[in-house]
Amino acid sequence: xxSTLHVDLAAVDPTQFKIxxxxxxxxxxxxxxxxxxxxxxxxxxxxxxDAQGHVVSAGFPKFFNLGEHPAHDRALAxxxxxxAVEFPEKIxxxxxxxxxxxxxxxLRTRGRRDLGEFAAEVEPLVARLYPRLIQFLHEDPLLxxxxxxxxxxxxxxxxxxxYDETRLHLLGxxxxxxxxxxxxxxxxxxxxxxTGIEATPIHPLPSDxxxxxxxxxxxxxxxxxxxxxxxxxxxxxxxxxxAADYLRLHAYxxxxxxxxxxKVAWLLDLHEPSEIIPALARYGLxxxxxxxxxxxxxPYLERRRAMLALFAALREVVAPWLGTRQKxxxxxxxxxxxxxxxxxxxFREQLWFTAAMxxxxxxxERGDAQLIVDAAALGESPSTxxxxxxxxxxxxxxxxxxxxRDDDG
Numbered sequence: 001x002x003s004t005l006h007v008d009l010a011a012v013d014p015t016q017f018k019i020x021x022x023x024x025x026x027x028x029x030x031x032x033x034x035x036x037x038x039x040x041x042x043x044x045x046x047x048x049x050d051a052q053g054h055v056v057s058a059g060f061p062k063f064f065n066l067g068e069h070p071a072h073d074r075a076l077a078x079x080x081x082x083x084a085v086e087f088p089e090k091i092x093x094x095x096x097x098x099x100x101x102x103x104x105x106x107l108r109t110r111g112r113r114d115l116g117e118f119a120a121e122v123e124p125l126v127a128r129l130y131p132r133l134i135q136f137l138h139e140d141p142l143l144x145x146x147x148x149x150x151x152x153x154x155x156x157x158x159x160x161x162x163y164d165e166t167r168l169h170l171l172g173x174x175x176x177x178x179x180x181x182x183x184x185x186x187x188x189x190x191x192x193x194x195t196g197i198e199a200t201p202i203h204p205l206p207s208d209x210x211x212x213x214x215x216x217x218x219x220x221x222x223x224x225x226x227x228x229x230x231x232x233x234x235x236x237x238x239x240x241x242x243a244a245d246y247l248r249l250h251a252y253x254x255x256x257x258x259x260x261x262x263k264v265a266w267l268l269d270l271h272e273p274s275e276i277i278p279a280l281a282r283y284g285l286x287x288x289x290x291x292x293x294x295x296x297x298x299p300y301l302e303r304r305r306a307m308l309a310l311f312a313a314l315r316e317v318v319a320p321w322l323g324t325r326q327k328x329x330x331x332x333x334x335x336x337x338x339x340x341x342x343x344x345x346x347f348r349e350q351l352w353f354t355a356a357m358x359x360x361x362x363x364x365e366r367g368d369a370q371l372i373v374d375a376a377a378l379g380e381s382p383s384t385x386x387x388x389x390x391x392x393x394x395x396x397x398x399x400x401x402x403x404x405r406d407d408d409g
Contacts, residue, residue: 004055004145004176007047017044020113024051027113030062037062043179046097046110057099058147058174059110060181063238066213066227076239077209079229086183087212087225088200090240091169092161093153096122098137100144105137121154125166133195140194146173146182150197160249161223170199180236183228212241219243247404252285252292254404261296262378264399266385267392271305273298283400304377310346311355311373318356325360333360351376 009019009026016034020027026049046059066073079085095110096118107122108114115122126133137143149171153163170191172183188199203225205212216224224242231237242250255261268279276297277290321336323329337356341347351372358369375382388395 005043005179006053007044007049007055009049009053012044016041022113025049025056025113026053029111046095047179048099048101048108048113055176055179056101057097057106057108057113058176058179059095059097060149060171060174060238061179063226063240065240065242069239072231072237072239075231075237076227076229079231079237080207080209080212080227083207085227085229087203087205087227087241088171088183089203090223090226090242091151091153091171091200092159092223092246093151093163093169094118094157094159095171096150096152096168098133098148098150100137100140103138105134118152121156121166122152125152125168130168130196133197136194142173142191145176147176148173148191148195151200160246160253161221168197170195170197172199181228181238182236216241217244220245222246249288249292251404252289255400255402256289256293256296258296259379260399260402261293262300263380263388264293264396265297265300266374266378267388267396270297270301273301283396285400300377304374307373307377308370310352311370314347314352314356315359315369318359322360330360 007028009028012019012028016031018027018029018031028044028047028049030045042062043058045062047055048057050056064072066076076085096115097108097110099106099108106114107126109116109118137148142148150168151171152166152168154166155163156166170188172181173187173191174181192198205215205225220243222243223246224240227237227239227241229237256264264280265276268275270276270279273294276293277287280290280293317340318333318337321333323333334357337353340356341353346352355369355372358372362368371382371385375385378385
């Protein structure tokens with residue numbers, strides 16, 4: 001594999017990229033908070049290197065949305081005017097990289113050296129629908145110097161859009177010599193014949209950029225397209241153009257796909273799933289936003305109800321032990337709480353000792369002890385919740401209007 005690109009790991013900035021060494025190989029991927037990319041870094045988006053630093057597997061180099069890189073945007077407009085741009089559909093799935101490494105076929109995801117949790121779905125899919133793929137990876141000389149890229153879509157792995165069936169879509173290849181993408185029609189046709197995997201469909205769009213944008217922005221149920229072309233300097237370029245409806249749904253996913261949803265649910269003091277839609281409607285958000293939130297909020301509400309029920313039981317048990325809360329009474333109180341934790345499995349976690357001590361130290365009406373419980377249900381620290389409480393409305397609006405980062409293919 002010495003004919004492939006050599007990467008000087010000493011020159012890779014560890015504050016911008018994660019570098020994992022395992023089994024004589026090295027994985028290089030960007031950190032989640034990497035927002036700015038130099039031209040000299042774009043090839044580092046997903047690489048696996050051998051022990052000598054030569055590329056054995058490569059994903060697409062980093063490419064940008066229309067509007068993110070003005071020089072690339074100008075090149076796109078020029079190429080469109082000359083009729084030299086193809087617009088394959090942008091598939092809203094998960095990247096799968098296929099290689100032959102030291103004679104062995106390997107499939108991996110963008111952020112790993114292998115399939116990881118995807119293996120349980122991808123391997124049976126390949127055996128069922130694409131049995132020629134593994135033989136191709138073992139035998140075809142194209143794999144000596146190329147990684148082959150596919151997009152996986154699955155009803156069980158919806159990113160933003162929901163697809164009806166699990167499939168692979170052929171995206172193209174990446175040269176391991178230069179980390180440049182290839183998508184020429186002859187090669188794509190050859191790969192489809194060899195693997196049985198169809199290439200992503202190409203959409204005919206107007207040669208005028210504004211007219212093409214108007215058409216794609218109005219799509220429903222699709223992510224958009226990738227403008228692919230070769231610029232005036234001979235460099236292959238990829239630029240993402242996304243539908244407005246997809247961007248709206250992507251924003252919902254980004255806001256509500258995790259801690260943001262739980263933060264808003266707590267600040268709005270939601271108790272039942274039926275409260276999600278009317279609560280978000282007050283902030284101008286629609287049913288689809290509530291559906292993205294629901295996936296995270298419903299398990300949290302169930303967890304919080306269970307924990308608050310335990311908290312109520314704890315309060316009932318310890319109420320007779322609180323006395324006048326004089327310092328002289330605290331030692332006996334602590335001993336009783338420790339005995340309770342030892343004898344009652346419901347209260348074995350340290351959380352309940354902390355909550356019980358807050359009941360002794362604080363005014364019951366201030367809710368300090370419940371804050372401990374709520375923080376545990378949210379997976380946050382009590383100090384974080386206290387900070388949110390200073391201006392709940394501002395915290396909600398800041399969460400709902402936070403910038404959305406595009407971190408997909």
